Amino acid sequence: MFKANENYLKLPGSYLFSTVAKKQREYSAAHPDKKIIRLSIGDVTQPLAPAIIERLHSAVDEMAVAETFKGYAPDLGYEFLRNTIVKNDYIDHGVDISADEIFVSDGAKSDSANIQEIFAPESKIAVCDPVYPVYVDSNVMAGRTGTYDKETGLWSDVIYMPCLEENGFAPEFPKEEPDIIYLCFPNNPTGATISKAQLQEWVDYANKIGAVIIYDAAYEAYISEDDVPHSIYECEGARTCAIELRSFSKNAGFTGTRLGFTVVPKDLKDANGVALHGLWARRHGTKFNGAPYIVQAAGEAVYSEEGKAQTKAQIAYYMNNAKVIYDGLKAAGYSVSGGVNAPYIWLKTPDKMTSWEFFDYLLANANVVGTPGSGFGPSGEGYFRLTAFGTYENTVEAIERIKAL
Amino acid sequence: MFKANENYLKLPGSYLFSTVAKKQREYSAAHPDKKIIRLSIGDVTQPLAPAIIERLHSAVDEMAVAETFKGYAPDLGYEFLRNTIVKNDYIDHGVDISADEIFVSDGAKSDSANIQEIFAPESKIAVCDPVYPVYVDSNVMAGRTGTYDKETGLWSDVIYMPCLEENGFAPEFPKEEPDIIYLCFPNNPTGATISKAQLQEWVDYANKIGAVIIYDAAYEAYISEDDVPHSIYECEGARTCAIELRSFSKNAGFTGTRLGFTVVPKDLKDANGVALHGLWARRHGTKFNGAPYIVQAAGEAVYSEEGKAQTKAQIAYYMNNAKVIYDGLKAAGYSVSGGVNAPYIWLKTPDKMTSWEFFDYLLANANVVGTPGSGFGPSGEGYFRLTAFGTYENTVEAIERIKAL
Structure with missing residues (x-):
């Protein structure tokens, strides 16, 4: 008789956002006259930029004619997109990554969940605490995390790296040696970053102990300071220890359009000399059939001159909101x-x-x-996340209200 | 030190289509004057139908304006699409499936590869031989298939069900009891179908031994005969033993647009009473972020009056090619x-x-x-696949050439 994967049954319910929504609904019902402002939104709100819209339309037109119609995409993504990515995100920044090390996908969430699959079942993972839940949950499903302790909210076989005000929200090398280290900078949920020198220390550490770093750089477009690395491959030696995840969701508003990519350098080899590049290529070829052509074409438009200018303006809009929130809370005496x-x-x-x-x-x-x-992990207790994805007007009003408390 | 998933290393190379392409290239280079016709194409060639193109354009326009912009989609797919699917594919045919049993995805390939994840690692799978390679390969990656025998091309822990001329290319109940049975009808690669009565026997068998059937119905739109089931849920008792996979690739030309869905009835429970519906929902929620809004909107347009008429005409075009091939080969004395x-x-x-x-x-x-x-499995030896996805003119010419041999 068939049996379900019991690892799935170990997962605790994911109540965070549903509880947030429920409490909001209940409050609204009890106080219909109150205007609630949501600074909890993790999703973008600005529409796709004109250059992207234009390319989507022209790509749709290509799909209407036999001569330009596109069927199955190449497994690893269209060359036009991989070449554009590698030029703009890596080569132009002096970073040594080639187009055939780029794997185009339907988004960083899928990639960050699927990447654990190419590692041995007994691999030990280390994560920051608080953390984006997908890293841990995907490893729970794969049976790597041991048992869950309801009291502490911790898994017995996961190495946690607390990120607290005391350590500047930067993880420290764990006592126990991990096989796989998940790092996300700029960080969700804390918004923290680490300097290039700090990231270099992680790269050196990983190379020394033979660990792999899964580097989630989904928010790199929001970096405004010079010393913060946009890619882990800016660090020396990262090609032998790091996989990087990138997204079009937050830099170009693709949360509902779905596009991302993963970088697996050909130099990245396991303890037995097995190159992970071939394994990830095999996974893509067997379990995925490419991102839609029209979406890949739109992804290329993100890197056009107009696309760059327009998406930069969108990020500036959100980051102005972030400044309103940050400055307002500081002025109100909060530790931010x-x-x-x-x-x-x-x-x-x-x-x-x-x-x-x-x-x-x-x-x-x-x-x-x-x-x-x-909601993001035990070390998130006593902290609170606000996001910059609302409208400017609502953001200003929300902060005025908080200041007036 | 980190280690790769060794199950991936057991996979033999997937040389079929690359060898086909290589031999074709070599012949072309040696005989530049010859016009080669490819009846090996597994991909559609006709452009997206006008109703689908129109909806894609209007959906793109929605993404251009804040008021109608769509961010993250609901995990399981937009309700408008799930409701349309369930009405047209199930309720209108008297089949008892509800909208919340439909899981929208980026295509049947992903679903057919990922579905094994929700089952216990020690599950025993049964497949037809010849077979679509993804069913087996995804289970190899999960470590369920034992060792590969290069001589026979068989995995030690897979139950094979030969589909040969002798049995009408219909699998027979295997001697050893499987936990998971993969069935694909209409079949890729043989093009065979089984009657509703035959499928009912499989449903009864699965319910009796407590197995689950993964029913791949990606080609159901090509069914022209009355007695051939379009859905496994036409059979009594299928809700307690079957998962169905559907695709928009071959019925609406979405191979490069990416959309599919999986049906997991709420009545489908494992030996311990665990409902698979919740597990698949959890997988979707954790490892996937929805199909693009514009693609889901286009999927709804497939079911509009215009969309139905236009895609039906495309299928008729391909099926006319199929008839040309079938009749021509029969006339030439082939066993087809x-x-x-x-x-x-x-x-x-x-x-x-x-x-x-x-x-x-x-x-x-x-x-x-x-x-x-x-290339599709040991029992495919001595057989050959031609496809109806070329142009009418090329198909006619190819068959004339074969008849003239």
């Missing part, structure tokens, strides 16, 4: 971080409130919705 | 099957040639390229 190189602002809850207590307090007294930090 | 409810024609090689010998013979003497049956 993030928001300078990321669309996320991470604040310490006042008066030792728990994350959920502060959520309730803010909803009731300022009619503002944010996201409790504890 | 398929082609009536599927875009694939499966023929027995003459004079006891191997599949590759016939490939070489056809290329050299008729300048026609097909696909050797042995």
